[in-house]
Amino acid sequence: MTARTTSELACTALRLQPLGTPLYGPATTCTMCGIAIAEGDMHSRFDPPISFTDHRALRGTGVVCGFCEAARDQRVMRKLQRCVVTSDGCFPIGSDDNRAWLLLDPPPPPFGVVVNAASMTAAFHLFWRTPLTLDRDLLIVNVDNRVMPVRRKVMLEAIGWCRDLSAAVNAARTPARRRPDMKHPFRRLDRSPFGGADGHGVLLEEAHRLGAAGEFAPLVRNLKSLWAGELWALATLVKSKPVTPVRPDPITSIEASATVED
Numbered sequence: 001m002t003a004r005t006t007s008e009l010a011c012t013a014l015r016l017q018p019l020g021t022p023l024y025g026p027a028t029t030c031t032m033c034g035i036a037i038a039e040g041d042m043h044s045r046f047d048p049p050i051s052f053t054d055h056r057a058l059r060g061t062g063v064v065c066g067f068c069e070a071a072r073d074q075r076v077m078r079k080l081q082r083c084v085v086t087s088d089g090c091f092p093i094g095s096d097d098n099r100a101w102l103l104l105d106p107p108p109p110p111f112g113v114v115v116n117a118a119s120m121t122a123a124f125h126l127f128w129r130t131p132l133t134l135d136r137d138l139l140i141v142n143v144d145n146r147v148m149p150v151r152r153k154v155m156l157e158a159i160g161w162c163r164d165l166s167a168a169v170n171a172a173r174t175p176a177r178r179r180p181d182m183k184h185p186f187r188r189l190d191r192s193p194f195g196g197a198d199g200h201g202v203l204l205e206e207a208h209r210l211g212a213a214g215e216f217a218p219l220v221r222n223l224k225s226l227w228a229g230e231l232w233a234l235a236t237l238v239k240s241k242p243v244t245p246v247r248p249d250p251i252t253s254i255e256a257s258a259t260v261e262d
Ligand SMILES: [Zn+2]
Pocket: 007, 030, 031, 032, 033, 034, 035, 064, 065, 066, 067, 068, 069, 128
């Protein structure tokens, strides 16, 4: 059966059995991932530790599905902090070369994309609020609990827009101020854009001035129309030192990969 949520997919990927007891009674809904819990499905009463603070994200049913119960184990959550969750395993995307693989050559859907960019150590509850990507050309990424679509065709075109507008910006500069390694015309692009990064996705003033002149207006308009997810993706794809995409080795169990991500 095709997985319905990232939690269910994570259990398939890491070969975890759903936990809890079979439901005997009316069907209900998982308070975490929202999956339907039918008669006979594994479930538990939701009883979070005192450290749990994401109450606003819950659905208020008071029960959790067997998949979320298995995946909210701390050891599992640590594996799910920066990865693509697929039925073949969890592919780590903590590095730019692995992330470029996801963006340029995504695996077959469905998959869930979880990126805890804010913290390299804390295990945050991101996986169960990560909608599945069902189309390779419309990635759904959860970056620090912001769920963002990435239109891949737009993202790929934007690489060229960045190249063309930064070339124009450089050409308009005095020779001393030109930067041959300039790959984009933004003040900055940040892979962790929600930590108060100043200038993320904001075009350089020079780019705006060029846009006002006419010839470069479409490029400026196109780059200004990018969505948050596409700007996040460009931070990996238009670096001054480009990376070669590398497909990571999948993690397929908690035990076998204990040293990989910790
Ligand atoms: Zn659930």
